[in-house]
Amino acid sequence: MAMSIPSKGNLRLVGETTMNGGVFGRVSIIGDSRLIGRTQCDSFSCTGNSQVEGELAAGSMKVIGELIVEGDLKAHTAKLTGEIRVQGSSQGDRLNVTGGMFHVEGNCEYEQILVRGMIVAKGLLSADRIDLRLFGGSTASEIGGGHILVKQSKAMSLKKLFVSHDFGTLRAGTIEGDVIELEHTIADVVRGNRVTIGPGCEIGRVEYRDDLRLSKKAKAAKQVRID
Amino acid sequence: MSERELISKKDLLEMTGISYGQLYRWKRKQLIPEDWFIRKSTFTGQETFFPKELILPRIDKIVNMKDDLSLDELADKLSPFVFDHPMRKDELIKRNIVSRVVLQRFGENDPDNTVYSFEQILAFYTVDRLLQSGSMSLDEGELLLLTLKEHGEKFDGRACELIFIRKMGVPVFALAASPVELYFESGTKVVFQASMTDYIQQLKLKLT
Numbered sequence: 001m002a003m004s005i006p007s008k009g010n011l012r013l014v015g016e017t018t019m020n021g022g023v024f025g026r027v028s029i030i031g032d033s034r035l036i037g038r039t040q041c042d043s044f045s046c047t048g049n050s051q052v053e054g055e056l057a058a059g060s061m062k063v064i065g066e067l068i069v070e071g072d073l074k075a076h077t078a079k080l081t082g083e084i085r086v087q088g089s090s091q092g093d094r095l096n097v098t099g100g101m102f103h104v105e106g107n108c109e110y111e112q113i114l115v116r117g118m119i120v121a122k123g124l125l126s127a128d129r130i131d132l133r134l135f136g137g138s139t140a141s142e143i144g145g146g147h148i149l150v151k152q153s154k155a156m157s158l159k160k161l162f163v164s165h166d167f168g169t170l171r172a173g174t175i176e177g178d179v180i181e182l183e184h185t186i187a188d189v190v191r192g193n194r195v196t197i198g199p200g201c202e203i204g205r206v207e208y209r210d211d212l213r214l215s216k217k218a219k220a221a222k223q224v225r226i227d
Numbered sequence: 228m229s230e231r232e233l234i235s236k237k238d239l240l241e242m243t244g245i246s247y248g249q250l251y252r253w254k255r256k257q258l259i260p261e262d263w264f265i266r267k268s269t270f271t272g273q274e275t276f277f278p279k280e281l282i283l284p285r286i287d288k289i290v291n292m293k294d295d296l297s298l299d300e301l302a303d304k305l306s307p308f309v310f311d312h313p314m315r316k317d318e319l320i321k322r323n324i325v326s327r328v329v330l331q332r333f334g335e336n337d338p339d340n341t342v343y344s345f346e347q348i349l350a351f352y353t354v355d356r357l358l359q360s361g362s363m364s365l366d367e368g369e370l371l372l373l374t375l376k377e378h379g380e381k382f383d384g385r386a387c388e389l390i391f392i393r394k395m396g397v398p399v400f401a402l403a404a405s406p407v408e409l410y411f412e413s414g415t416k417v418v419f420q421a422s423m424t425d426y427i428q429q430l431k432l433k434l435t
Contacts, residue, residue: 109255126251146248178246189272
């Protein structure tokens, strides 16, 4: 008897819905949805609130609104706007956060990470190229990669007019990379080949191999050149 | 066994000439297993250390192979987990992966077109290697084969070591989760100790 292989169906959820997870082609959510169990799909788009009770693995992802993933998040490319919380780790190729907050309990590992907003990684934040334009307090226990750039978002100067205390800083334990450019960062240790410590930084110890540029508006308690 | 020698990340980068970016990329691709990253507090803050005898050959391998293979292909080859790659008996002999002697002795009842699973090939390969090292006789090989067949699968996905001891000429084989420290009574001779993970890697390279 010939067995028919079920083709991957698309899933479209509108309004307040609860659905089981599974393997899908396209998943699009408008409204308030809950997916129960591991969800795998070619593309995932969500406008509104959604919650995945399990792992979410998507080829491409686009979220505007709120998303909670109660497991790992794996995405080839992820474009996120809004508040995204991942209770496991997150891996993939490109992560693009334009506005809002990305919160990961575990490690956050991509080839490219671009954040305009806030990012919180309880574990390692790692990418070949990390570009953080911060608009709000961000943290990472460890940051590692090739090129690491941390700047305050231009919109932050506007925010400062209304909020008296400074929020747009990054706090990190260790930052390691080949080329590191930091602004408004508080870190215990920074290790790199070419390191630029810009205004608003407070670094416990800087270890560099080739080159160190230190802003007058920055504090670095110890600077060590390693040959 | 002596304590594992550690190398700091800083020294490692200097010694091998690789960059932070490469190291982190390989870590992301799981070319370097997570548990080799040993975090320790030093007077200069948190530092990462690696087991020296593991990381140096691994980096050497990655550097030498990455020209021919993509990182993802490399990750498949280097991962410690047993992968599925069955092969026919006659092909094993033809490609000289397992010697004819071993297959004739231990697989004589199987016809030439028998397909062996990776686990079976691994057991044959291990026996073959030990035989060729000259420390084991063909009869003892049978014992080893039984040990691997009976207990090998219990280490599915975990690093494992093979230990071969002899006392008063009586051979004993043991499999242990590595890293392992063992001390024997006097008069016991440790004939052979090898990491099965190494054999798995060697075999994977030969099969693919």
